[in-house]
Amino acid sequence: MKVIQVRCPNCNSPIMSKQRDLLFLCQQCGTLHVRDGGVNLVDYEIADFAKSAPIQGRTYVPFWRIYANFTILSKNSSGGSMYKLANWIKGGGGDSGDVFIFVPAPDFDPPTFKRLATDFTANWPKYSTRLDFGGVPRLPANLPKEEAVKLAHFVIITMEAEKPGVLQTLDYTLDVKDARIIFLPFNSTPDGLRPGL
Amino acid sequence: MPDEALSVGLSCPSCGGAVSIEEGESVINCRYCDSMLFIEGDMGIQTVAFKNKVDPQRAMQAAEAWWKKGFKARDLKKVGKTTEVYPIYLPFWSTTIKVAGWVCGYEEKTRSDSKGNTTTERVYKEVMVLQDHRFSQIACDPGDLGIRSLRNFSGERTFEDFTMIPTFETTSSVDEARKQAEAEAVEQARRGAGVPHITFERIYTVPRKMSVIYYPIWVVRYSYRDRMYVVTVDGVGGQILSGRAPGDPLYQSMAITGGTAVAGLVSGFGLVFATLEAGGSSGYIAIFALAIGAGVLYATYRFFRNGSEIIEGEFQGKRGEIGNPLDVGEILKTLEGFRP
Numbered sequence A: 001m002k003v004i005q006v007r008c009p010n011c012n013s014p015i016m017s018k019q020r021d022l023l024f025l026c027q028q029c030g031t032l033h034v035r036d037g038g039v040n041l042v043d044y045e046i047a048d049f050a051k052s053a054p055i056q057g058r059t060y061v062p063f064w065r066i067y068a069n070f071t072i073l074s075k076n077s078s079g080g081s082m083y084k085l086a087n088w089i090k091g092g093g094g095d096s097g098d099v100f101i102f103v104p105a106p107d108f109d110p111p112t113f114k115r116l117a118t119d120f121t122a123n124w125p126k127y128s129t130r131l132d133f134g135g136v137p138r139l140p141a142n143l144p145k146e147e148a149v150k151l152a153h154f155v156i157i158t159m160e161a162e163k164p165g166v167l168q169t170l171d172y173t174l175d176v177k178d179a180r181i182i183f184l185p186f187n188s189t190p191d192g193l194r195p196g197l
Numbered sequence B: 001m002p003d004e005a006l007s008v009g010l011s012c013p014s015c016g017g018a019v020s021i022e023e024g025e026s027v028i029n030c031r032y033c034d035s036m037l038f039i040e041g042d043m044g045i046q047t048v049a050f051k052n053k054v055d056p057q058r059a060m061q062a063a064e065a066w067w068k069k070g071f072k073a074r075d076l077k078k079v080g081k082t083t084e085v086y087p088i089y090l091p092f093w094s095t096t097i098k099v100a101g102w103v104c105g106y107e108e109k110t111r112s113d114s115k116g117n118t119t120t121e122r123v124y125k126e127v128m129v130l131q132d133h134r135f136s137q138i139a140c141d142p143g144d145l146g147i148r149s150l151r152n153f154s155g156e157r158t159f160e161d162f163t164m165i166p167t168f169e170t171t172s173s174v175d176e177a178r179k180q181a182e183a184e185a186v187e188q189a190r191r192g193a194g195v196p197h198i199t200f201e202r203i204y205t206v207p208r209k210m211s212v213i214y215y216p217i218w219v220v221r222y223s224y225r226d227r228m229y230v231v232t233v234d235g236v237g238g239q240i241l242s243g244r245a246p247g248d249p250l251y252q253s254m255a256i257t258g259g260t261a262v263a264g265l266v267s268g269f270g271l272v273f274a275t276l277e278a279g280g281s282s283g284y285i286a287i288f289a290l291a292i293g294a295g296v297l298y299a300t301y302r303f304f305r306n307g308s309e310i311i312e313g314e315f316q317g318k319r320g321e322i323g324n325p326l327d328v329g330e331i332l333k334t335l336e337g338f339r340p
Helices: A081-089 A110-122 A145-161 B056-067 B174-193 B249-276 B282-306 B328-336
Strands: A002-005 A032-035 A039-041 A044-047 A058-078 A096-104 A166-189 A192-195 B027-029 B036-040 B046-049 B081-112 B118-138 B197-207 B211-224 B227-234 B240-246 B309-312
Touching (some): A058 A110, A058 A145, A110 B118, A145 B081, B056 B240, B081 B174, B118 B174, B174 B197, B211 B240
Antiparallel strands (some): A032 A039, A058 A166, A166 A192, B027 B036, B081 B118, B081 B197, B227 B240
């Protein structure tokens, strides 16, 4: 085994952090990179806290935001007739389209992972961006991009499975066009993480 | 997971401080200077070794205590004689895999009413799978040692025993281990979902880095009436991992006598009950009793057939605790490769 010091591929400054993080953010030039089979730069955005968000417990959570075209080729569910009928009356349910899939990058427990992923994928967050974290700590990422794409499939199937009716078959395509990190603002409370948007 | 960090032989290239890494991790931060560090292993594989915590005396005591348990020869404690005790390091592939997916389908439930009419109902199911799966598998040919996976993942880690204890090198490929780890994780998730008839399934696996864990194991060889047997002892916890021991003819005789008697009584009871209480569900009770009787008879036969030797551990082709006859030649051949 060999230990090497991680340096920014842009300005060669050493990357410093008080926690283990798969995302290497350069504090000098702001370049974000990962090392999964090579040195790869990652695009990222930092979302600003809403003015109403409490100051206490502020923290940033990194998400992989997967931008993809999702097309349902065929689907069959048992039950859920009223939902299907309502969808048909509205003119279909949108069986093809571009979607943003939000995959939490920290090592969350399964229920938290599922809740955050499905909540943000169902309701894409709206935010203004900022250039730095403003002294707010951030949770470390533990999920490489390739694995985030795999879990994006899981998230999208979960969205379909949780519609009314019992899912029996689903044939779909998910064509990934872009993957970037979005640091979303949260407030850490005794009841868990609450979005600070 | 209560894994302890490894902190031997690695230092921060920035400040020179000792760094601690956890199994399967490739990124760490130096606790002295906060530098982010990246671990480059041999083909991305990390090596971890557990410290041996057992001495020869403790290994022998564990083996001899094991002799007294179960249906082993009653005179094993008196006649059995330990001939050799020595430690070895065995390599294991180890990783953790996140499993996420959905298993959909249905289950058919058949019900009978009092008139004997049966109806089959289809119960549709959609089951989410989201869990972590721990995988371990021996990374060399274990021969007939009866050890194929690791049960313990916590303990002090060090390479300092490597100079004292003979170490067996890895012989299986990491790619094969990865494939098996993912296949095992998917299979366990599928089984756990409990959907008998699957119509749709997507299970995704997110593996962590693969590590090689060198684990200390004590080999205790002993003789019993001119036959050689082997027991292996966990070098960290001191418990028995695998072993073979002579069975007892008395227990075999008792089993065949008692087992056939019980099987006959249960089957006979069922038949008599069915004859006296003709009609209703008495036929089902008779069939049920006959089935139990046949099961007891089969278990009795298994015990009688294989009870000449008691086997514990992960032996290939082993079914239950009582398995195949001893192949001393195979064990000794295997151990020749491990001996100091």
